Amino acid sequence: xxxxxxxxxxxxxxxxxxxxxxxxxxxxxxxxxxxxxxxxxxxxxxxxxxxxxxxxxxxxxxxxxxxxxxxxxxxxxxxxxxxxxxxxxxxxxxxxxxxxxxxxxxxxxxxxxxxxxxxxxxxxxxxxxxxxxxxxxxxxxxxxxxxxxxxxxxxxxxxxxxxxxxxxxxxxxxxxxxxxxxxxxxxxxxxxxxxxxxxxxxxxxxxxxxxxxxxxxxxxxxxxxxxxxxxxxxxxxxxxxxxxxxxxxxxxxxxxxxxxxxxxxxxxxxxxxxxxxxxxxxxxxxxxxxxxxxxxxxxxxxxxxxxxxxxxxxxxxxxxxxxxxxxxxxxxxxxxxxxxxxxxxxxxxxxxxxxxxxxxxxxxxxxxxxxxxxxxxxxxxxxxxxxxxxxxxxxxxxxxxxxxxxxxxxxxxxxxxxxxxxxxxxxxxxxxxxxxxxxxxxxxxxxxxxxxxxxxxxxxxxxxxxxxxxxxxxxxxxxxxxxxxxxxxxxxxxxxxxx
Numbered sequence: 001x002x003x004x005x006x007x008x009x010x011x012x013x014x015x016x017x018x019x020x021x022x023x024x025x026x027x028x029x030x031x032x033x034x035x036x037x038x039x040x041x042x043x044x045x046x047x048x049x050x051x052x053x054x055x056x057x058x059x060x061x062x063x064x065x066x067x068x069x070x071x072x073x074x075x076x077x078x079x080x081x082x083x084x085x086x087x088x089x090x091x092x093x094x095x096x097x098x099x100x101x102x103x104x105x106x107x108x109x110x111x112x113x114x115x116x117x118x119x120x121x122x123x124x125x126x127x128x129x130x131x132x133x134x135x136x137x138x139x140x141x142x143x144x145x146x147x148x149x150x151x152x153x154x155x156x157x158x159x160x161x162x163x164x165x166x167x168x169x170x171x172x173x174x175x176x177x178x179x180x181x182x183x184x185x186x187x188x189x190x191x192x193x194x195x196x197x198x199x200x201x202x203x204x205x206x207x208x209x210x211x212x213x214x215x216x217x218x219x220x221x222x223x224x225x226x227x228x229x230x231x232x233x234x235x236x237x238x239x240x241x242x243x244x245x246x247x248x249x250x251x252x253x254x255x256x257x258x259x260x261x262x263x264x265x266x267x268x269x270x271x272x273x274x275x276x277x278x279x280x281x282x283x284x285x286x287x288x289x290x291x292x293x294x295x296x297x298x299x300x301x302x303x304x305x306x307x308x309x310x311x312x313x314x315x316x317x318x319x320x321x322x323x324x325x326x327x328x329x330x331x332x333x334x335x336x337x338x339x340x341x342x343x344x345x346x347x348x349x350x351x352x353x354x355x356x357x358x359x360x361x362x363x364x365x366x367x368x369x370x371x372x373x374x375x376x377x378x379x380x381x382x383x384x385x386x387x388x389x390x391x392x393x394x395x396x397x398x399x400x401x402x403x404x405x406x407x408x409x410x411x412x413x414x415x416x417x418x419x420x421x422x423x424x425x426x427x428x429x430x431x432x433x434x435x436x437x438x439x440x441x442x443x444x445x446x447x448x449x450x451x452x453x454x455x456x457x458x459x460x461x462x463x464x465x466x467x468x469x470x471x472x473x474x475x476x477x478x479x480x481x482x483x484x485x486x487x488x489x490x491x492x493x494x495x496x497x498x499x
Contacts, residue, residue, distance in 0.1 A: 038485040042073040042137040049248030050127040050160035051183035053145040061119035061145040064385040066445040067111040070137040077133020079108045083125040085219040114412040126220030128187045138482035142385040152260025154367040157473030163187050163246040167265040169238040171288040171355035174226045177256040185220040185248040192245030198229050199237040203323050205229035235327040237290035259367040266372040269351030273373035276340040277394030277459030284359040285330040289352050291320040297350035304340040304398050309427040338431040340396040361470045369474045376455040377448050378479025383460045384445040388436050392461040396429040400454030408435040412442030
């Protein structure tokens with residue numbers, strides 16, 4: 001094996017282990033150098049980005065950091081969240097404040113135990129976070145904000161996201177009473193250049209304002225979506241693409257009447273999608289979907305209920321025209337039972353992205369949240385900032401039955417971890433009686449690990465009523481990408497050099 005091949009192996013192995021986003025599968029070679037299967041190793045470094053939580057003077061924000069214990073992880077390491085520079089919310093004006101504020105006090109001490117921090121105060125910043133060594137595999141940070149009154153009042157929550165180069169957000173709006181921002185956060189040392197496009201019921205909303213937006217290094221920029229296009233539309237899809245660099249992206253949707261919450265990005269476009277964990281007492285559910293390709297999509301709409309898959313009367317299918325956003329009001333589709341929405345293609349497998357807007361309560365005491373289409377739990381997924389009351393864990397197995405292990409971590413201020421195992425029947429969704437740490441003090445994390453069977457989808461609902469208003473927020477649990485495929489050190493990769 002020559003020096004060049006050795007360098008390629010070392011470089012690929014280091015890249016995979018450090019970033020957690022790269023893997024390498026070499027074609028089989030002949031003779032004694034037959035390629036060996038890559039092994040899964042814990043990532044050694046990861047990044048998370050938290051958007052600016054609120055500009056309300058009465059908002060109260062809490063952060064919770066958690067890393068599950070991972071076999072084979074490094075013995076040492078650190079995790080930290082630093083304040084990003086917050087730029088002007090009116091990106092069209094070109095004004096930049098470059099203002100920095102003090103970062104929240106959040107100091108993780110060890111994997112397996114949550115660490116909490118307070119982000120309340122005047123204009124708390126977006127956060128740029130990095131975890132290394134033992135804190136990197138499966139690192140999660142939850143941002144939860146309570147706003148007592150005003151536009152977007154209620155409970156707003158989001159899992160801080162990894163940086164990427166493309167995001168889809170079906171479910172945004174520029175209708176009267178809605179104020180939606182897309183928050184872009186740049187974790188790197190060089191500027192990122194980003195395009196933001198809007199798609200409505202008739203296709204692309206023409207605008208040049210969203211083209212070539214510059215996000216400065218280690219900075220965040222909230223962009224008011226109504227400034228990117230004229231007119232008002234109830235159902236829109238936002239597409240964020242990065243020309244250079246990478247960003248974290250999330251949409252903050254604020255409504256004058258039904259509160260507000262964060263809308264996380266939908267999973268990648270696909271012919272089949274799952275949106276898990278619609279609250280059993282949901283009073284209104286609205287499905288928004290977008291077909292990004294050049295083919296129309298015809299989707300079968302089903303609800304995975306506790307008893308099996310059912311078809312909502314009057315909403316059996318949804319037709320989505322290519323390049324356009326479609327929506328359907330599903331009403332109180334869950335009818336008092338746990339449920340997950342399952343979309344499958346009925347014809348050509350034209351890819352789509354989708355999300356649900358969910359409302360609880362009635363009249364003046366309503367609150368909304370979002371459930372984007374998500375990927376399966378995979379090997380493991382974790383969600384932080386749970387409490388002994390007000391936490392609901394929904395598990396869905398839309399295909400085959402599955403067995404799932406759920407671990408409640410130690411509490412942030414005390415308590416002992418507890419694990420339970422559940423069996424989820426195929427085609428169903430169950431709101432499980434999630435375990436709570438023994439002797440719990442503070443908040444805790446829930447880690448979901450499929451044991452056997454088919455794919456599992458999951459979400460967590462946090463609920464906290466204030467003055468009779470049912471504040472709540474929902475986070476999905478996709479795979480935590482805590483491990484990465486790393487090729488064997490003696491694997492012959494010389495075939496790659498010939499390409």
